[in-house]
Structures are given as structure tokens and as C-alpha cells.
Amino acid sequence: MNDALIFESLFLIFLFANIALGFYLYLREAKSIREHRNKVPHVFSGLVSLDAHKAASDARLYADKVNEIRHLSNLVLVLLLTFGGGVTWFSTLLTNQLGSGLFTQILFALVVALAFLVINALFLAIAKNPEKNSSYLILRNFGSTRSKVSNVVFFVLIVSAVLTCWSIGVSSWWILAWAVSAALVIGASMVSRTVAYPVHPLADGELKSRLDKFLEKIGFESQGVFAADSDRLGSGSGVFISGFGTNKKVIVTESLIERLNPSEIEAMIANEIGQYKFQTGFKAYLPYLILSFIFFGLLAYFSTKPWFFQGLGISSGFDVNHGVVLVLFSLAAYVFLFPLIPLRNALLWKAEENAERSSVKLVDWNAMISGTAKFASDKAGSVTLDPLYLVFNSTRTDSMHRIMDIQHLAPRHTRQRDSWLPNA
Known part of the structure; x- marks a missing residue:
């Protein structure tokens, strides 16, 4: 068996294993949601009605189904581009029209990326809940x-x-x-x-004065607290830290201000400040720097191996340019690295836990839990998700896991049975 055939076999095995794994994870997710559909979780009692919980569960099931079809569509596109001859056909078309220069190579890579972007954007739009104009498919905000x-x-x-x-x-x-x-x-x-977001200063008053004093108390240098339209700011916590250095702005949504009391708002701000500290700086970027270094090293290695191209359905007589190599290697990485997504997400979850560990010392942890529950109550937060599905599909834990983490991180002497239940 030659090297090209070995690589082709491995590629196809991983690709179809991705399909099987995605379907298995979806079945686990659907089972978990259906099993808990008819009972509101204890932490959301008094915040979410049973009918609202059922509606959120049904919307989540629909979105997860769309997400699975999206994943399958991406893998089908990978097959069409490789063994379906899409890369060869499109590269030849552009070369015949524009030549084989650098501009053609860049255009080729960008158009292929655009195809995946269009597919994902289409399914994201399909997965939206029209009643609330929000998507249960995405657990972490993609940004403004x-x-x-x-x-x-x-x-x-x-x-x-x-x-x-x-x-x-x-x-x-x-x-x-x-x-x-x-x-x-x-x-x-x-x-x-x-x-990220268009903001306006928080109106002068008791809340602004209290939040400014809170930021000063915990030593967080910034330009102060600002407000944003809750429809535009989709942060999972309703708080976002914009900017760097002394130009930082603490942004809170109008929805969060309306739904939470001052102590809960402080707790949510403290948690987001903790997230900010662990999401910026050299340590936050170090994993990316290491992984991207490996990516480019492997790209340079495989770009010199004829069996790599032949194993992806490219004929030996085809003139492969740098743009084609970059696309082919990216497609291969997408297929082979899918099983390693939980490792990446686990690192992000650990950073989130570290942020919660630091922020829970700054505020009343009961307020942090009740604030998390209140803000998530109208965002399908009461839906019970499957942990394995979540670790493959989200860079951030859901509200139920965050609440349990905060309770676990709270000082032991302050814990009381059911003391973590939010006040409606």
C-alpha cells in the first residue's frame, strides 16, 4: 500500500467518523433535553414557567438538529472540494481567467473560505428563534x-x-x-x-455611583460603566469589557440593568472582569501561538509531499499552487482535528473557572448565582444540555454548569443547603 492510499484511507476514516460522532453527540443531546423537558431545574424555579421551559427545550432541540445538518453540510463540502474535484475545477477556472499569480491564489483561498462562511451563516439564520430573535445554536456570543x-x-x-x-x-x-x-x-x-459595541454613558444616579465605587474598590482601572442596547450586545453574561489599559469600558446591557438588582449587577461585572483578565495578555494567546506554530510547520512539511495531494483526490498531473496547498491542508486539518476540539474547549473552560475563582472572592457569591440564573432565564438557560455535546460545541459552559462551579468555588463556611437558590 503506497503513502497516498494510506493517507486517503485515514482521511476518509476520520471524515466519516466525524459524521458518526456528530450524530452520536446529537442523539445524546436530544435525549438529555427530552428527559428534562417536563421539569424546570431547581435553580430556575420561580424564574421560568414550565411552559417557557418546554418552549426553550423545543427551540434548543430544533437548533441542535440544524447544527448537526450544518456539520454534515460542511463535511459534504469537504468531500466535494477534494474527491469531488472542486478544488481542481475552481483553481483551473481562476488560473485560465486570471493567471497563476499571487492574486489568483489569494482569491481562490478566500472564495473557498467564503463558501464555508455562507453555509454556516445560512444555518445560523435557520436556527434562530423568530419569537425572540436569538439563536439557541450558539452558546457564546459571536460578537457585534x-x-x-x-x-x-x-x-x-x-x-x-x-x-x-x-x-x-x-x-x-x-x-x-x-x-x-x-x-x-x-x-x-x-x-x-x-x-465591539456602540455604547452610551450610564445615566447618573444611585446605580452609576455605586458601580463606580465598586470598580474603584476592586482596583479595576477603566473609563467607567457604560450601557448598550441589549439587542446589540449578546454577551452571555450581559457584561462586556471593551478596550485595553486605562481606556477600558465596562459595558452592561439595558436588559441586565432592568432584570438584576445592584448586588447582582456587581457580581456579573466582577465575573466578566475575571474573564477579561484570563482572555487577554500573553498567557491567553500562548496556546494559539503554540498551535499555530505547529500548523505552519506541518503545512510546510506536507506541501512538499506528492502523496498528500494524491491522497486528497488531486491528480498527479495537476499544477498545485500555494493557494491550493493552503486550502487542502486547512480542509485536512478540519477533518483530523475535530476529535481534539474538547481539549481546546477544556482549556477555555478552565480559564473560565479560574476567572470565577477570582471573582467569587470579590462579591456575594449568592448574588453571582442569582444574577446568572436571572439573566439566563429568558435565554434558554434552563435547558439541561448534555455535557459531552457541550464540550464539543461550545467554548463556554452553560449557565447550569457555571452556577454549580460558583457554588463549588464559594468559601466553604458560607455554604448552606439550598442557599444558592436565586431570589425571584
Whole structure:
């Protein structure tokens, strides 16, 4: 058996295993939701009616079904691009029309990425709950329109920069590409966080005065607390830290202000500040820097192996350019790395737990739990999700897990039976 056939077999095994694993996870998720559909979880009693809980469970089931179809559609597109001849056909079409230069290679890579983006955006729209104009498919906010636009712009810059570095022709091109792309990714994160949401100053009054004193008390330097339209700010906690250094802004949604009491708002702000500290800085970016370094190293290695292309359905006589190699390697990484997603999410969950561990010392942890429950009560927070499904599909734990984590992290002498139940 030659190397090309071995790689082809492994690729197809992993691809169809992805399909099987995705279907298995969906069945687990559907079972968990159905089993808990007819009873409101204890922590949400008094906040969510049984009818509302059933409606949220049904909406979540529908969204998860759409999510599974989306996952299947992505894998079908991978097959069409590789063994279906899509990469060969489209690359030949662009080359015949525009030549084989750098611009053509960049355009090829961006159009393929656009195809996946359109598929995911379409299914995200389908999964939305029209009654609340919110999606139960996504557990963590993707960001505002501003941040999405900035992320798209930076993605174009990253692809262009990588292929430009590659075209230089030096043996260490991949190290240069890694360094440039890492700088752009970090820059994109900073810009996205800075321009994320349109805000307005919080109205002067007792709440503003109390929150300003709270920020001063815990030593968080910022420009103060600002408010945002709750329809535009989709943060899972209703709080978002925008900017860096002394230009930071603490943004809270109008919905959070209306639903929570001052102690609960302070608790939610404290938790988000903890998240901010663990999501920014060198330690936060270190895992990405390591993984991206490995990615580019492997890209440089596989780009020189004919069996890699043949194993992905590319004929030996096809003239492969850098744009094609980047796309093929990205498709292969998407297929082979799917089983490792829980490891990435586990690291993010651990960072979230560390943030909760630091923030629970700053405020009344009962207020943090009741605030989490209240804010999540109208966002399908009462739905009981399957833990294994969640670790494959979310970079953040759901509200039920966060509440249990906070209770576990609270000082032992303050714990009382059922003391964590929120006040309606």
C-alpha cells in the first residue's frame, strides 16, 4: 500500500467518523433535553414557567438538529472540494481567467473560505428563534456587527499575508508567515474588543455611583460603566469589557440593568472582569501561538509531499499552487482535528473557572448565582444540555454548569443547603 492510499484511507476514516460522532453527540443531546423537558431545574424555579421551559427545550432541540445538518453540510463540502474535484475545477477556472499569480491564489483561498462562511451563516439564520430573535445554536456570543466586520477584514489580511510570505521562496517562509499571522490575529482580537459595541454613558444616579465605587474598590482601572442596547450586545453574561489599559469600558446591557438588582449587577461585572483578565495578555494567546506554530510547520512539511495531494483526490498531473496547498491542508486539518476540539474547549473552560475563582472572592457569591440564573432565564438557560455535546460545541459552559462551579468555588463556611437558590 503506497503513502497516498494510506493517507486517503485515514482521511476518509476520520471524515466519516466525524459524521458518526456528530450524530452520536446529537442523539445524546436530544435525549438529555427530552428527559428534562417536563421539569424546570431547581435553580430556575420561580424564574421560568414550565411552559417557557418546554418552549426553550423545543427551540434548543430544533437548533441542535440544524447544527448537526450544518456539520454534515460542511463535511459534504469537504468531500466535494477534494474527491469531488472542486478544488481542481475552481483553481483551473481562476488560473485560465486570471493567471497563476499571487492574486489568483489569494482569491481562490478566500472564495473557498467564503463558501464555508455562507453555509454556516445560512444555518445560523435557520436556527434562530423568530419569537425572540436569538439563536439557541450558539452558546457564546459571536460578537457585534462591528467586530464581525473587523474579523473578516483581518481574515483577508491574514490569508494574503501568509501567501505573500510563501511566495518569497525562502526555506523559512513558514516561520515568517506564522509570526505575521500571529501578530494579525492578536491585532484582530484587540481591534474587535475595542470597536465591539456602540455604547452610551450610564445615566447618573444611585446605580452609576455605586458601580463606580465598586470598580474603584476592586482596583479595576477603566473609563467607567457604560450601557448598550441589549439587542446589540449578546454577551452571555450581559457584561462586556471593551478596550485595553486605562481606556477600558465596562459595558452592561439595558436588559441586565432592568432584570438584576445592584448586588447582582456587581457580581456579573466582577465575573466578566475575571474573564477579561484570563482572555487577554500573553498567557491567553500562548496556546494559539503554540498551535499555530505547529500548523505552519506541518503545512510546510506536507506541501512538499506528492502523496498528500494524491491522497486528497488531486491528480498527479495537476499544477498545485500555494493557494491550493493552503486550502487542502486547512480542509485536512478540519477533518483530523475535530476529535481534539474538547481539549481546546477544556482549556477555555478552565480559564473560565479560574476567572470565577477570582471573582467569587470579590462579591456575594449568592448574588453571582442569582444574577446568572436571572439573566439566563429568558435565554434558554434552563435547558439541561448534555455535557459531552457541550464540550464539543461550545467554548463556554452553560449557565447550569457555571452556577454549580460558583457554588463549588464559594468559601466553604458560607455554604448552606439550598442557599444558592436565586431570589425571584
